[in-house]
Amino acid sequence: MTDSAVREFKMPDVGEGLTEAEILKWYVQPGDTVTDGQIVCEVETAKAAVELPIPYDGVVRELHFPEGTTVDVGTSIIAVAVGDGAAAAAPAQEAAPEPAGAPVANAPAPVEEEKPQGRQPVLVGYGVATSSTRRRPRKGPAAPAQEASAAIQAEMNGHGPVTRERPLAKPPVRKLAKDLGVDLTTVVPSGPDGVITREDVHAAVASAPAPAQVPGTAPAAPTPAPAAPAPAVSYDTARETRIPVKGVRKATAAAMVGSAFTAPHVTEFVTVDVTRTMKLVEELKQDKEFTGLRVNPLLLIAKALLVAIRRNPDINASWDEAAQEIVVKHYVNLGIAAATPRGLIVPNIKDAHAKTLPQLAESLGELVSTAREGRTSPAAMQGGTVTITNVGVFGVDTGTPILNSGESAILAVGAIKPQPWVHKGKVKPRQVTTLALSFDHRLVDGELGSKVLADVAAILEQPKRLISWA
Known part of the structure; x- marks a missing residue:
């Protein structure tokens, strides 16, 4: 196989200005045949999860990173043999398989999951932003716990130093x-992929009367036995769950902190009789x-906000x-x-101001279904100008929303529920909600x-104003 027959597929900039993405899942393995447009992996950026299609036909030669690795944009993530090299790739692998357990430089992480059926290609940009590449430390494939144990035991039994990689531990x-x-x-x-956990460290302390000495080094001066670790140091996994903050959650947290401490927020509230709006929804x-x-109340609330902005x-x-x-x-x-x-x-509806009510309903439906399926693209979450957050679906009256970064206003909609209300001089049960801007x-x-808030409230109280004010 010649070098010219191997194509390196680099991590693309799937958004605008994104610098890195985490490989969530590989759908192919070395030796698999791929075709132009076939989905080969799913990655998560700071904005969304995105499926990446390969842009050429060939045979997968190597996966450069295992799942869970964060890779800089512009870094090659998969090598594919194309043309004449593709025909030679599969027989070469069958003729000379690697012995089980043999260390191989840059060996790809094994992928045990089956390739999903029925996945449709997702068009994403292949353009790579020009920038210097700084790679985070790899979470490289680790030796199984049994191999690590055997290597350690061999060294301790006096069979000479064993060459090992730096132990994996957080x-x-x-x-x-x-x-x-x-x-x-x-x-x-004992952790996944040979990662050392806190429990492993505590077990080592309990089983060893003194710290193990590394071969070839002088004995350390006697030191007092370490005190028992304080309860606060150890985490009971049965009582706590620790979730790494990364991807969308990490980006959201950073954006909220930046917005809250950059833009001076003011929030105003109004309680509204939306009985007529609810009747219009049914019509x-x-x-x-x-x-x-x-068709739901959110559709008319969105239209009311668009009219208020106009x-x-x-x-x-x-x-x-x-x-x-x-x-x-x-x-x-x-x-x-x-x-x-x-x-x-x-995600945002582009040029929502120019849409009719049926067009707005169609766009809202697509936005919601795409978000639920986890297929929202980074482009769909960029360029927003104003936001609506419907906290009422959780049964709460309202909240004080934090601005989406780069925007000047956000409208929170509370739960719509029957309440006593003075209507035409009499107290009657009416459908009422609270808005917060x-x-x-x-x-x-x-x-x-x-x-703006008063206009939105007025339209929801008298939705006929949508016609006269629009």
């Missing part, structure tokens, strides 16, 4: 081992123009810190906050924020 575990005087190279790992469900479309365009703006300018947008990319297993995401007080003053 920083807190390394610190614990250092505090307790435990040499990690003598600890038998629209029977309308032939909305057949097959998702009447008060300065609310649809952003703050440019570098230029010290307020940027007023003449378009509305309406964000809808969605809770997903990967964390909170805010948070805005950036640097560019939205109290008057402008109040006008």
